[in-house]
Amino acid sequence: MPPVHRSVVYDWLRHDKKFPHVWCPGCGLGILLGSLLRSLVESGLDKNQVVLVSGIGCSGRLPVYVDVNSVHTTHGRALTFATGIKLAKPELKVITVMGDGDATAIGGNHLIHAARRNLDITAIIVNNQTYGMTGGQYSPTTPLGAKATTAPYGHREPSFDISALSATAGASFVARSTVYHVTQLDQLLGQAIAKPGFGVVEVLSPCHTNFGRQNRLGSQVDMMKEFKRKGMRVERWRELPEGKRAESIPLGVLVDRDLPVFGQSYDRICDAASRRGEAGK
Amino acid sequence: MAKPRAQLLQGNEAIALGALAAGCNFFAGYPITPASEITERMSREMPARGYPFIQMEDEIASIGCCIGGSLAGKKVMTATSGPGFSLMQENLGYACIAEVPLVVVNVMRGGPSTGLPTNVAQGDVQQARWGTHGDHPAIVLCPATVAQCYELTITAFNWAERFRTPVVLLSDEVVAHMREKVVLPEPHEIEVIDRRQPTVPPDWYVPYKTDGSLIPQLANLGEGYRYHVTGLVHDERGFPTRRADEVEPFYNRLFGKISRHFADLERVKAYQLDDAEMVIIAYGCTARAAAAAVRIGRERGLKVGMLQLMSIWPFPRRPVEEALTGKRLALVPELNMGQISREVKRVNDGRTQVLRHGKMDGSMITPDEILGRLREAK
Numbered sequence: 001m002p003p004v005h006r007s008v009v010y011d012w013l014r015h016d017k018k019f020p021h022v023w024c025p026g027c028g029l030g031i032l033l034g035s036l037l038r039s040l041v042e043s044g045l046d047k048n049q050v051v052l053v054s055g056i057g058c059s060g061r062l063p064v065y066v067d068v069n070s071v072h073t074t075h076g077r078a079l080t081f082a083t084g085i086k087l088a089k090p091e092l093k094v095i096t097v098m099g100d101g102d103a104t105a106i107g108g109n110h111l112i113h114a115a116r117r118n119l120d121i122t123a124i125i126v127n128n129q130t131y132g133m134t135g136g137q138y139s140p141t142t143p144l145g146a147k148a149t150t151a152p153y154g155h156r157e158p159s160f161d162i163s164a165l166s167a168t169a170g171a172s173f174v175a176r177s178t179v180y181h182v183t184q185l186d187q188l189l190g191q192a193i194a195k196p197g198f199g200v201v202e203v204l205s206p207c208h209t210n211f212g213r214q215n216r217l218g219s220q221v222d223m224m225k226e227f228k229r230k231g232m233r234v235e236r237w238r239e240l241p242e243g244k245r246a247e248s249i250p251l252g253v254l255v256d257r258d259l260p261v262f263g264q265s266y267d268r269i270c271d272a273a274s275r276r277g278e279a280g281k
Numbered sequence: 282m283a284k285p286r287a288q289l290l291q292g293n294e295a296i297a298l299g300a301l302a303a304g305c306n307f308f309a310g311y312p313i314t315p316a317s318e319i320t321e322r323m324s325r326e327m328p329a330r331g332y333p334f335i336q337m338e339d340e341i342a343s344i345g346c347c348i349g350g351s352l353a354g355k356k357v358m359t360a361t362s363g364p365g366f367s368l369m370q371e372n373l374g375y376a377c378i379a380e381v382p383l384v385v386v387n388v389m390r391g392g393p394s395t396g397l398p399t400n401v402a403q404g405d406v407q408q409a410r411w412g413t414h415g416d417h418p419a420i421v422l423c424p425a426t427v428a429q430c431y432e433l434t435i436t437a438f439n440w441a442e443r444f445r446t447p448v449v450l451l452s453d454e455v456v457a458h459m460r461e462k463v464v465l466p467e468p469h470e471i472e473v474i475d476r477r478q479p480t481v482p483p484d485w486y487v488p489y490k491t492d493g494s495l496i497p498q499l500a501n502l503g504e505g506y507r508y509h510v511t512g513l514v515h516d517e518r519g520f521p522t523r524r525a526d527e528v529e530p531f532y533n534r535l536f537g538k539i540s541r542h543f544a545d546l547e548r549v550k551a552y553q554l555d556d557a558e559m560v561i562i563a564y565g566c567t568a569r570a571a572a573a574a575v576r577i578g579r580e581r582g583l584k585v586g587m588l589q590l591m592s593i594w595p596f597p598r599r600p601v602e603e604a605l606t607g608k609r610l611a612l613v614p615e616l617n618m619g620q621i622s623r624e625v626k627r628v629n630d631g632r633t634q635v636l637r638h639g640k641m642d643g644s645m646i647t648p649d650e651i652l653g654r655l656r657e658a659k
Contacts, residue, residue, distance in 0.1 A: 084349020273328035
């Protein structure tokens with residue numbers, strides 16, 4: 001992918017919104033925002049045709065900075081609003097931005113059903129393994145044993161694998177990357193946006209303020225280095241012996257398959273229903 | 282011209298047909314007795330017209346989906362009963378603060394919790410007003426007949442579109458499942474109101490800047506007016522704000538857009554009130570028993586009349602005051618322990634004797650019970 005010129009990205013930011021943004025210095029969400037803007041520009045979409053929908057949390061604040069149609073919804077419900085928007089106006093490109101708690105705890109039900117339904121929506125799930133905005137409580141992706149403000153003695157629950165969950169639930173496209181692997185992230189977001197059906201991109205992002213500090217993971221830079229050290233292309237990761245796999249994080253396109261897309265199958269039902277209605281007259 | 286045909290219709294069916302007559306072109310719901318017939322009917326009607334219908338994974342998703350559809354320009358409705366209505370409360374507040382037109386039908390059954398499925402009750406009257414958190418205005422309509430189910434569903438859509446706010450249609454199990462003969466109006470006899478759209482070009486557009494009506498002209502998504510929709514308190518441009526000088530005017534406008542049009546939002550029906558010495562104030566299925574009590578009471582020489590409340594929130598203060606004035610006695614029968622009688626007493630302010638008649642055994646209040654209460658009080 002050729003580099004997108006900075007001024008083009010600048011054009012997609014909302015300049016009547018008061019910057020600076022709400023995120024902590026060093027947060028990965030700014031990197032994701034840049035990556036998303038480059039992917040949108042690269043996809044050749046018209047700003048008026050893009051709807052960014054978010055839930056609640058640090059990630060929920062992302063759409064307000066982008067000069068598209070933006071909807072900041074309630075906690076966990078971004079996919080339900082997105083479903084309504086897509087059903088109402090199938091010609092729009094609907095992209096949701098959610099956090100790990102947003103998408104897999106309070107909104108977990110909506111995530112699996114959106115994947116099962118396979119409506120043409122792109123879901124970006126920013127996984128920082130904690131509830132950052134509320135102060136570092138444990139989320140469904142907090143690793144076993146990690147500390148959180150609600151797990152002062154260490155977390156006692158196993159965690160979700162967001163990508164595996166989305167794939168099992170029926171998403172057409174599932175990919176994972178990190179805010180360290182920006183070039184890959186740009187490409188994966190672009191692929192997810194272009195893919196018909198439900199596409200999930202899990203983006204690993206550091207929360208050094210509320211997760212890293214409690215777990216003595218060092219600075220934001222140290223956490224980024226950890227992504228660099230652990231991240232591995234999924235093709236290579238699959239060749240590793242079973243026992244070695246847990247040490248690395250597989251990145252790249254995990255699932256890419258052609259499944260029936262909800263909107264198209266619903267159109268066929270409408271045709272059949274209206275024909276039956278005419279026949280009945 | 283062909284004579285209008287009478288039909289035998291169920292209350293829930295009439296709501297579905299009323300919605301279609303009002304221009305409903307988007308429905309999302311989740312099964313629950315005694316509201317499922319609405320969702321089932323819509324699952325037949327919507328695809329035949331090429332409109333979206335979807336059964337979501339729960340009621341939270343249903344209302345979320347409806348809000349999304351409405352933001353994109355559709356006229357949306359969802360239907361549920363008590364447990365589902367409780368689940369919808371957070372997003373009902375979202376529709377209120379983000380000013381999204383939306384019709385929610387709540388067919389009341391016995392509660393709280395799973396309660397008394399699916400016997401009739403009127404226990405959600407205050408929840409419909411105060412269910413979502415934070416202070417907010419609310420519009421709630423309450424039908425008592427199948428014909429009113431049809432008529433008030435159209436009113437609910439018109440008000441949701443006009444005021445850009447959620448409107449709750451509060452039906453109950455008896456009205457929902459009852460079948461009555463109705464003659465539906467011809468399409469040209471029905472007034473349909475659609476939301477106003479911006480008239481300025483996108484460059485000049487300030488989404489939440491309003492004229493004297495205080496109602497914003499929010500553009501449908503994807504039509505060239507890019508703006509931000511949020512459940513946070515926002516400034517005129519739609520961006521989150523915590524500045525007191527922007528927060529206070531925001532709330533004033535949110536309440537003002539309803540209170541300024543208060544007189545348009547009163548729907549009541551007076552029944553033999555002119556010479557009445559006693560008045561029954563009733564709503565929903567209880568108004569049917571009250572109407573029968575008035576008929577029987579009159580035959581027995583009781584000077585009794587009835588005021589049916591078809592709009593219950595904002596509480597129709599003026600017509601209730603008028604109905605109470607000069608009466609010896611007012612009786613408020615309802616299938617709860619006094620949710621509306623408290624409002625009537627508040628409006629009455631001690632001038633007339635107001636009695637409540639609450640019943641919570643899963644059955645309707647009968648005309649005999651009402652007449653018995655009136656005789657006791659005499």
